[in-house]
Amino acid sequence: MTTIWPQGMPRTLDYPDGTIADLLAGSAHAYPDRAALIDGDVQLTFAELYERSLRVAQGLREQGITPGDAVAVHMPNSIWFTVAYYGILLAGAAVVPVNPTQPPLALRRQLDDSGAVAVFTHPSVAAQMSEALEGSEAVRRVCLAPATAAAPAGDRAPVGFPVPTVEFDELMKAEAAPATAVDGDAVAHLAFTGGTTGVPKAVRVLHHNLFSNVLQVACWRSAALPHTDEQGHITLRHVAEARTPHHIPIGAATGISIAPLFHGMGMVSQSIFVVAGLTVVVFGRFDAVRYLDTIERLGVHAVTGSPALCHAVLAVPDVRERDLACVRLVSSGSAPINPAAAAELAEVFPNAVVSDGYGLTEATMGVSISPLDRSMPRPEGSTGLALFDTEIEIREMDGVTPVAPGRKGEVWVRGPQVTAGYLGHPELTAVQYVDGWLRTGDLGTIDEQGWLSLVGRAKDMLIYKGYNVYPGPLENILREHPAVAQASVVGRPHPEHGEIPVAFVSVKAEAETPDRAAIAEELMAYVAARVAPYQRIRDLVVVDELPLSATGKILKTELRRRATDS
Numbered sequence: 001m002t003t004i005w006p007q008g009m010p011r012t013l014d015y016p017d018g019t020i021a022d023l024l025a026g027s028a029h030a031y032p033d034r035a036a037l038i039d040g041d042v043q044l045t046f047a048e049l050y051e052r053s054l055r056v057a058q059g060l061r062e063q064g065i066t067p068g069d070a071v072a073v074h075m076p077n078s079i080w081f082t083v084a085y086y087g088i089l090l091a092g093a094a095v096v097p098v099n100p101t102q103p104p105l106a107l108r109r110q111l112d113d114s115g116a117v118a119v120f121t122h123p124s125v126a127a128q129m130s131e132a133l134e135g136s137e138a139v140r141r142v143c144l145a146p147a148t149a150a151a152p153a154g155d156r157a158p159v160g161f162p163v164p165t166v167e168f169d170e171l172m173k174a175e176a177a178p179a180t181a182v183d184g185d186a187v188a189h190l191a192f193t194g195g196t197t198g199v200p201k202a203v204r205v206l207h208h209n210l211f212s213n214v215l216q217v218a219c220w221r222s223a224a225l226p227h228t229d230e231q232g233h234i235t236l237r238h239v240a241e242a243r244t245p246h247h248i249p250i251g252a253a254t255g256i257s258i259a260p261l262f263h264g265m266g267m268v269s270q271s272i273f274v275v276a277g278l279t280v281v282v283f284g285r286f287d288a289v290r291y292l293d294t295i296e297r298l299g300v301h302a303v304t305g306s307p308a309l310c311h312a313v314l315a316v317p318d319v320r321e322r323d324l325a326c327v328r329l330v331s332s333g334s335a336p337i338n339p340a341a342a343a344e345l346a347e348v349f350p351n352a353v354v355s356d357g358y359g360l361t362e363a364t365m366g367v368s369i370s371p372l373d374r375s376m377p378r379p380e381g382s383t384g385l386a387l388f389d390t391e392i393e394i395r396e397m398d399g400v401t402p403v404a405p406g407r408k409g410e411v412w413v414r415g416p417q418v419t420a421g422y423l424g425h426p427e428l429t430a431v432q433y434v435d436g437w438l439r440t441g442d443l444g445t446i447d448e449q450g451w452l453s454l455v456g457r458a459k460d461m462l463i464y465k466g467y468n469v470y471p472g473p474l475e476n477i478l479r480e481h482p483a484v485a486q487a488s489v490v491g492r493p494h495p496e497h498g499e500i501p502v503a504f505v506s507v508k509a510e511a512e513t514p515d516r517a518a519i520a521e522e523l524m525a526y527v528a529a530r531v532a533p534y535q536r537i538r539d540l541v542v543v544d545e546l547p548l549s550a551t552g553k554i555l556k557t558e559l560r561r562r563a564t565d566s
Helices: 020-028 047-061 079-090 104-114 126-132 207-222 265-273 288-298 307-314 339-348 426-432 471-480 516-528 555-564
Strands: 035-039 042-045 071-074 094-097 116-121 139-146 165-167 189-194 203-207 224-228 236-237 254-257 279-283 303-304 330-331 353-358 392-394 409-414 436-447 452-457 462-464 467-469 482-494 499-505 539-542
Touching: 020 047, 020 079, 020 207, 020 236, 020 452, 035 047, 035 079, 035 165, 042 047, 042 079, 042 165, 047 079, 047 436, 071 079, 071 104, 071 353, 079 265, 094 104, 094 467, 104 116, 104 126, 104 203, 189 265, 203 207, 207 224, 207 236, 207 265, 236 265, 254 265, 254 303, 288 307, 303 307, 303 462, 303 539, 307 339, 307 482, 330 339, 339 353, 339 471, 426 436, 452 471, 452 482, 462 482, 471 482, 471 499, 471 516, 482 555, 499 516, 499 555, 539 555
Parallel strands: 035 279, 071 094, 071 116, 094 189, 116 139, 139 165, 254 279, 303 330, 330 353, 499 539
Antiparallel strands: 035 042, 189 203, 224 236, 392 409, 409 436, 436 452, 462 467, 462 499, 482 499
């Protein structure tokens, strides 16, 4: 297989010795007075971000946190989430990011599973944390972060905790001390994921996994290579012959942080933004109109988000009347974006490259990304090329036999970002991590040039009359219909045929009609005219909206339940 590659870029990176602490220190040295984070009226320069993080690290040490301890971050997106995150890492502890919207029982389970000894929380979600901590024998300290514009306190009453508390400001009163030195094989994140097996479990992301993946993605997005100066500071340097107007200019661009920071995409992107010297506007509860207003007002260069966010932006009535020419990069992640939506985004952001990507928590975050060079247009539906030093194989479901280029199979990944397995689950680790390779559970293809395309999860594939039916292509066809906003296809058990494809669809506001049965019939015929008979949609349900996770992924488990119950 002959693969293509971005012009001027090497296929492998020369990774310097270091950790995320060194990347933060490098940016503080290179861009000391440049704004790193903006959260309403609160701003931190890169120098201030580093200094505040060092203070929090020292404050944690004074609270009894030692290297290797697990510290949970239970907060909505805010400027203090990022400071807490770096403070934990600089203290030599492991970050346990937890979804702030989950109920106390689920929260308690994750705290127990990770062995967290301390927690950062926020006034808006403190009540859930307080309840989760009742009877806890592991957590011995809670730190309450202040409210901000991105993360307001709301109307919640003050909450007491069953363990000692310390205010965030108290931690920052500590004298800044050097970061705790950690080995590359030390744990950086204990990141929970349903992942390849469906049961939430903590993935052991090591420091060298995190450091490598941050540099892989940052160098790809900025057409750059790592550089270590005479003082040992690590930064990026552009590769002149590889740059396009769509690459993120180092130390000279603005972005918006919208992905949940407890999720791998948002959490790892913090350091990708830092090493690129990117000024980040921390965005709170998503509002598509306010989001577009912010892009126009600040002249934002790069926007990132999930397909659900992209669909919400496209649904804004005046989106095509706005001046969004400042945007040069639209990066979609957390789930594949369908070709129809990608084409619409290219119209709305006329000067931008729409870049899709693929990753998973078991591989730290990123595995493949579309090149940001318009002379290398990606095939429709592709999620890009494998990142530096990353191998992707498509294998039969036996997990051994490679398939020919263009044939469907299971996606396997190998690279420095592949993590150390699941905490406390050696049997699952042995199944998913084999001889340095990660079995992703995703189904896809790789063509002769190396473009990866996904067709769904192995567990999402359904068998109709003995034929394999993949939801992804059917969902893409549905989304191409001008009336469709979002679509998802699942299998419903059938006594004669095994499973039948059932679609759940939400329609655009301007296309709504009281006669949902007519819409369903029209859409089923639309698909039938474009696929083989065995691939046809056998039932279609029009819904007001599809159920989404906190990271914007469609909850297929819920849709399967609905399909089975109907």
